[in-house]
Amino acid sequence: MSIENANAGRAADVLFRTFADQIRLGQLKEGEALPPEREIVERYGVSRTVAREALQALASRGLIEARPRHRPIVRRPSYEAAFETVGTMIGRLMAKEEGVRALFEMRALIEVALARQAAKMATKTQVIQLEKALEANAQAIDDSAAFYETDRAFHAVFYEIPGNPALEAAHKGYATWLHPQWSIMPRHPQRNKINYEAHAAVFKSVHSGDADAAEDAMRAHMDAAWKQVCKTF
Amino acid sequence: MSIENANAGRAADVLFRTFADQIRLGQLKEGEALPPEREIVERYGVSRTVAREALQALASRGLIEARPRHRPIVRRPSYEAAFETVGTMIGRLMAKEEGVRALFEMRALIEVALARQAAKMATKTQVIQLEKALEANAQAIDDSAAFYETDRAFHAVFYEIPGNPALEAAHKGYATWLHPQWSIMPRHPQRNKINYEAHAAVFKSVHSGDADAAEDAMRAHMDAAWKQVCKTF
DNA sequence: GACCTGTTTTGGTACGACCAAAGTGGAGCC
DNA sequence: GGCTCCACTTTGGTCGTACCAAAACAGGTC
Incomplete structure (x- = not known):
């Protein structure tokens, strides 16, 4: 993981926040699939373990929707989902x-x-x-x-x-x-x-x-x- | 992962539910640390990847509290935490x-x-x-x-x-x-x-x-x- | 009893491998 | 030209191993 986030704790948490921010800012839109895991690994310089843990956190907090054997998609936020x-x-x-x-x-x-x-x-x-x-x-x-x-x-x-x-x-x-x-x-x-x-x-x-x-x-x-x-x- | 849960989807999701049930039934109590990851691997017959993803999901949903470099502990539920x-x-x-x-x-x-x-x-x-x-x-x-x-x-x-x-x-x-x-x-x-x-x-x-x-x-x-x-x- | 040091335990991360579900593209057939 | 089939590719899911380093522990010394 890049050095500039050395103080930010676990790499998975840093990546989680990165994606959460992209979703919040509309850079990743509702219904849009996230990049493939192997691409995330290349782009952010992390292991697949870190990538998967960040994605797991996003899914668990309701920000993305994991689908079996498919790339997860950005979830439409709703009070019901919350x-x-x-x-x-x-x-x-x-x-x-x-x-x-x-x-x-x-x-x-x-x-x-x-x-x-x-x-x-x-x-x-x-x-x-x-x-x-x-x-x-x-x-x-x-x-x-x-x-x-x-x-x-x-x-x-x-x-x-x-x-x-x-x-x-x-x-x-x-x-x-x-x-x-x-x-x-x-x-x-x-x-x-x-x-x-x-x-x-x-x-x-x-x-x-x-x-x-x-x-x-x-x-x-x-x-x-x-x-x-x-x-x- | 054990065969009896073959229909239950991802092994990480099955393990998440297993721990969530143990917490709900009081078998894992508030303030109590979860088992070490390597013990979870042995006891439940999964990889560390699966174990960590289940723990990540538990933490993201507020059921356990992850602490840097420590075993996570079962979190006291509260409306505020929710x-x-x-x-x-x-x-x-x-x-x-x-x-x-x-x-x-x-x-x-x-x-x-x-x-x-x-x-x-x-x-x-x-x-x-x-x-x-x-x-x-x-x-x-x-x-x-x-x-x-x-x-x-x-x-x-x-x-x-x-x-x-x-x-x-x-x-x-x-x-x-x-x-x-x-x-x-x-x-x-x-x-x-x-x-x-x-x-x-x-x-x-x-x-x-x-x-x-x-x-x-x-x-x-x-x-x-x-x-x-x-x-x- | 306190401190120090070496060892152990454990979470965190990396990497490679493999499997199989799902999609894609091309070839062949009608 | 359209449909079907098959081989290949892409991708998530899981596994296992390795290593690092933070934190705890245990034993010895003062």
């Missing part, structure tokens, strides 16, 4: 109650705010969307697996209403990371019905444009859900 | 206005909700903390660099009030990723004073327990801030 990248670590935080609580409370803060915002600003189309999701939720009361899916879909509508990809990505993250808790929770039609009724209360408030009521209803729903989650510990 | 891990990718999203907007609006949603929650539930001690942060903000009006720091500190108090590490980590992430926008924004005492007054309005509402006013004040502040951010594009 959440996927940290999934393994966040998953570890789910092993402890305080990790689950932190995530759950952050989710609750956001969903309460989204419900409030929806009550204020949801379009007629969006309210209909919510109503359809609620109807599917009602239909699934007796089928706990389907109920879970429609429950998740109902909450997802709130994240979609503002049209912000970061929120939509966050919801997918939350749903994925909190799923282990959900999957061990006892589910039966009576409990499903209670959850459905909480959803209906939120919907009713949104439909009537009552932001305070929407906030209170979603808050109550999340609080009750947390109590259920606590039973999984 | 945000750091995706920093490079999120940084790329900041290269486009829609990426900045998505992150900013998510931040605004959260901070408005936090202001509202603070007005409802902040303790006397927390209100004093907020007041102190506001006072430091006032003192820094004529020094734009200091003003930025106190501005950030003032907002940080809202994230700290609920005592949720995920929120505190989120704030650090937002501040870091949105900093490039802030650093190219024109800053002068007059603008600083307007921002300070917006902070004062939020504080006043929190202090008097007026959740609606706190929400409106923080909403107005974030909307105005976004208009300033737009000037950087």
Whole structure:
């Protein structure tokens, strides 16, 4: 590796930063393949070991997408990809109650705010969307697996209403990371019905444009859900 | 690599998952060093290239902490570490206005909700903390660099009030990723004073327990801030 | 007990070899 | 002229060996 980076630590880290900078500056564009490994070796004066470790780091941090037996390509950045990248670590935080609580409370803060915002600003189309999701939720009361899916879909509508990809990505993250808790929770039609009724209360408030009521209803729903989650510990 | 994982793709990916599972299941504990590379080679029947690539992936995803010339140790998972891990990718999203907007609006949603929650539930001690942060903000009006720091500190108090590490980590992430926008924004005492007054309005509402006013004040502040951010594009 | 020195352990890097998946180009056939 | 097949090339993936040097360790000496 060139001498001018002697203070920069491992050669693989230096090469990682070199490529990360090229990606950030648009010198390597989305969808574009990186150079072949043997060319990287020649161009940057490193071994294939160093080249491969730098590429591995780029892939692990979601900057490039490795494809079997192909040169990796620069990945389109997205909030969803970002959440996927940290999934393994966040998953570890789910092993402890305080990790689950932190995530759950952050989710609750956001969903309460989204419900409030929806009550204020949801379009007629969006309210209909919510109503359809609620109807599917009602239909699934007796089928706990389907109920879970429609429950998740109902909450997802709130994240979609503002049209912000970061929120939509966050919801997918939350749903994925909190799923282990959900999957061990006892589910039966009576409990499903209670959850459905909480959803209906939120919907009713949104439909009537009552932001305070929407906030209170979603808050109550999340609080009750947390109590259920606590039973999984 | 053992035959039973022949369908699992690259040997390095298989080994990555093996270690990730061991970490998740507590078989490798926080602070504990991973085995030496040469032992990994013997135990798992892979080459050092594969072992190093798996370790590189673990480090890049924040599961282990590599230390120069030392065996890596299992990293304590944290929301802060998770945000750091995706920093490079999120940084790329900041290269486009829609990426900045998505992150900013998510931040605004959260901070408005936090202001509202603070007005409802902040303790006397927390209100004093907020007041102190506001006072430091006032003192820094004529020094734009200091003003930025106190501005950030003032907002940080809202994230700290609920005592949720995920929120505190989120704030650090937002501040870091949105900093490039802030650093190219024109800053002068007059603008600083307007921002300070917006902070004062939020504080006043929190202090008097007026959740609606706190929400409106923080909403107005974030909307105005976004208009300033737009000037950087 | 502290210090020094030699040895060992270990991460970091280099290099060459080989395998096999995937792509490419040319020849032959219809 | 188009299609198919085959040989060759390109390239990622893995292996093994070698060497360097940072860091730790162990033993001896003061």
